[in-house]
Amino acid sequence: MDDDSRTARWERRAEIPLTAASLLFLVSYGTRVLGEGLPGEVRDLCLAVTYASWALFVVDYAVRWRFSGEGPRFVHRHWLDSLVVLLPLLRPVRIVRVHDAVQDRRQAAPRLPVQARVMMYAGLSSALLGLTAALSVYHVEHTAPGATIRTFGDALWWAASTLATVGYGDVVPVTLLGRLVAVGLMGCGLALLGAVVGSFSSWLMQRFARAGDEGGPPGS
Known part of the structure; x- marks a missing residue:
């Protein structure tokens, strides 16, 4: 203890x-x-x-x-x-936890519902992970032979499409380190997307359940 x-x-x-x-x-x-x-x-x-x-x-x-x-x-x-x-x-990604740290120091302040917190953290985590992945991939890729990621804009576009699990394939990493970052980002993208979809579905189910108990439409 x-x-x-x-x-x-x-x-x-x-x-x-x-x-x-x-x-x-x-x-x-x-x-x-x-x-x-x-x-x-x-x-x-x-x-x-x-x-x-x-x-x-x-x-x-x-x-x-x-x-x-x-x-x-x-x-x-x-x-x-x-x-x-x-x-x-x-x-x-630790930056997204500052909200909880501030709330812990302000016990009287209302906290966001858990679904909203999950979606907020997932969104901020996605943005930070995308930015750091874009920086690291640009760092190792833009001077590599045969690279398609030549500018930081290319790296940002690649990170966004990878996080969204779209993967257009117009720009791809060619170095070993760049591909390792890509694998990690794919896994994080799937996990974060699942967290957002799951939290949003849970919120909808609660709204419809509450509306059913009250006998009115969900928005009432």
Whole structure:
């Protein structure tokens, strides 16, 4: 119980700083990838901010591992956190959790219904995942031989069509790393789409059930 309370206290205190670090990570990485013409000092500063943010994520992971008292089991029991430490480009998705952190500090404020929260988080997660995937794919693809993703606009279009599970095939990654990112993005797109559709269906069912109990149309 003591370990659980220590972990909970740490997570509450670290939530906002880590969200800010996630945003800094995304901004610094994006600036470095897209700002090829920037002075070397600026690019070096962006690289330093990127690694500093990553270091904060590693410290947070290590502290929660230490407080959990689970030993090596922590790695596979918290496999998503372990994956995010290895693949820090997934970390900006943490930004969507800032809503809950703010609500926890304002207990009197009304919370959104669970279906609306799921749809909001899924939408924000999709946008952030699409942006980070577009940055990483553009980074490794635009100079590769035979690449079809030559501009950041191409990368954004590819990320949007992949997340939407459309996959037009007009622009595709040709490098191994780019294809690995594509596989991950496909899986995330399917999961997020399923979450939105499931939540919306649940909301509709509740509305129709309530309308049936009241004997009126759903919108009344």
